Amino acid sequence: MEPIKQFSGTVCPLDRSNVDTDQIIPKQFLKRIERTGFGQFLFYHWRLDEEGKENEAFVLNKKQYKDASILVAGNNFGCGSSREHAPWALLDYGFRVVIAPSFADIFYNNCLKNGILPISLSEEQVGELLHTAEGKQTELFVDLEQQKVTNNNGFSAEFQIDPYWKQMLLNGWDEISLTLTLDEQITKFEKSAMVKG
Template structure:
């Protein structure tokens, strides 16, 4: 995984609360364990009609959001089942960051374990970003080390992140990478047995 220390990207506003993992990626697309190829099914029932054609009323299908890499959503984002496919589909589509007032715990943990940065901001701050991004193109700058989100017009907000997850995300580590960082100590231990 690539580390994420600082990040700049365009915002896609999804002003909905309680977005569950089945809305993020419906169950019928969970037939493989490879992390690739799930992006085309992201928000499938909102992005497409039953016949598979694009739903032009869903904002992610609008031209202005085609290159967005920061998703801003409502409270309780990622509720529902524990499927890891939800962050996989978000990342495979092209998003690197999800901002919301709150996340379901399992979804949040699945995000950080897979290299997707979930940021909790105050409800009023998220509301401001949703409004601003729905009116015009909004780019945000995220500094993971300083734990801030800002734009060029003066908006700035701080976010909390557990130091363990912060270190993991900044270095692009997963839990296997942590184990491998002790490879020499493990080898020495095994030789002494």
Template sequence: MEAFKQLNGLVAPVDRVNVDTDAIIPKQFLKRIERTGFGQFLFFEWRFDEAGEVNPSFEMNKPRYQGAEVLISRANFGCGSSREHAPWAIMDYGFRCVIAPSFADIFYNNCFKNGILPIKLSEEQVQELFSRTAQHEGYRLNVNLEQKTLTDEYGLRIDFDLDEHRRQFLLQGLDDIGLTLQHEDEISAYEAKRAERAYV
């Protein structure tokens, strides 16, 4: 998993509350078994109309937001089912950071396992980001995980809080398997001793 330390990314808004995992990645696209290839289906039913044409009224389809790496949204982002395909789709589309006032617990945990930084801010702070994104075309945020800060070129600075264990996961680019493999020598030694005892 790629480590996350700092990101200077274009910001894209999805100005909706209770964005659920079925909206993030609709169920008809869950047949793949790889983690890649889901980005094209992100927010599919909002990005495209019934004829499969691009919906120009959906925020993320506007040219000014193409190539964004920071997603901002409203409360309870990632609610609904526990499908891990939701962070897979977000990551595959190109987002490395999602900012919202609150997240569904399972989605929040799955983000860390897939190299995405979810940041919880107050409703007022998120509204400020929405306002700045609308006001400044090409609006970018500098996300500094080492310092736990968000800054922009217009004088904004927001400190955010994050569990230190999860922060280290991202800083070191570790998922659960990578964390376990840090103890590979001890695991191998234990397995060798166990095998020896089996033959005694």
């Protein structure tokens, strides 16, 4: 995974609450065995109409948000099923940060395990970010080391993150990478076990 230390990007304001994992990535696209290739199906039924053409009214299809890498959304983002494909689709599309007042627990943890930084801010703070980004391209700066979110309009907010996951994201580690940091000790143990056997 790519490390996240300081990250800046364009905001996509998705002013909806209770966005579930089936809305993020519909079930008919879960047949792939790779973790990649899901971005094209992100918010599929909102992005495309029944004929498969872009729904111009949907926020992600608007010109100013096409290259967004920070998603700001409403309460209870990622609710529904536990599918890990939801963060895979967000990441594959280009999102590295998702900000909302609250997240479904499983989705939140799946984001962390896949290199997406989920940030919980207050409803008032999220409302301000949604309002600022409405109809125009705006940038946010996320500093994971300092646990702060800022923009050029004077917005500043601190966020909480478990120290374990902070370290994982700062280093770009998944759980296998973390295990491999102990490679020397593992090799030493294996050699000693062979000698004893």
